[in-house]
């Protein structure tokens with residue numbers, strides 16, 4: 001059993017180990033990825049870590065043309081909501097795909113990259129999705 005606190009920092013620490021982890025509410029079973037201070041479903045703050053699927057499908061996406069300064073050199077890029085095979089939904093960047101090939105429902109898998117800067121923000125560049 002993992003004993004890390006249920007924080008965004010822990011979530012990204014797992015990413016650096018190549019693991020996509022969610023915080024499962026011990027009361028109602030809702031899985032949060034990334035974790036939240038309390039359950040959006042029942043308000044409980046008791047969780048356990050569970051490892052999530054590394055594959056899923058795109059359920060929505062947007063092409064970002066205007067980004068915060070730190071991401072300006074990456075524009076345009078695609079972000080989306082991914083539904084993992086275990087049903088958990090989380091936002092992420094989608095890479096290695098032509099924008100005109102992006103579609104709802106295409107299968108993607110998660111990959112990880114080291115943050116270029118320790119203080120990089122938003123930190124969600126540390127995991128992303130690619131079609132497979």
Ligand SMILES: [Zn+2]
Nearest residue numbers: 025028039042
């Ligand atoms: Zn709950």
